């Protein structure tokens with residue numbers, strides 16, 4: 548059967564269209580495959596990151612629980628008790644020292660050879676009443692001319708600013 552030129556042309560066009568359609572379908576299939584692979588990869592990556600984070604958190608938690616010094620490096624129970632006892636004894640031995648001349652009271656006062664006289668008063672050769680006689684102490688006298696070193700009752704409720712004015 549002879550085929551006309553127009554029919555050959557039409558067949559060729561149809562063939563070309565079919566080829567193009569197949570090519571398009573193939574491209575679409577490849578694109579879908581790529582996108583599936585990409586989704587799979589990103590989900591794997593996210594899963595990996597979650598795992599790593601969990602692992603890191605667990606390591607940090609364990610690190611926090613561990614003491615910074617090992618048991619061997621630290622004092623034993625008996626040694627700890629001894630250290631505390633020594634400290635308590637040292638605290639019991641601390642006593643206030645009082646100088647009868649300058650009337651000072653202190654934990655760190657250095658005392659002279661003379662009982663109850665501090666080194667400073669001793670070096671200045673102060674007598675017991677030297678500070679009082681020279682009006683160098685904040686004292687007051689009652690009606691019986693008795694000296695008082697404590698704060699008078701009427702001045703006990705002062706504000707800080709008022710106390711500072713007196714000092």
Ligand SMILES: [Zn+2]
Pocket residue numbers: 646647648649650651664665666667668669
């Ligand atoms: Zn003194």
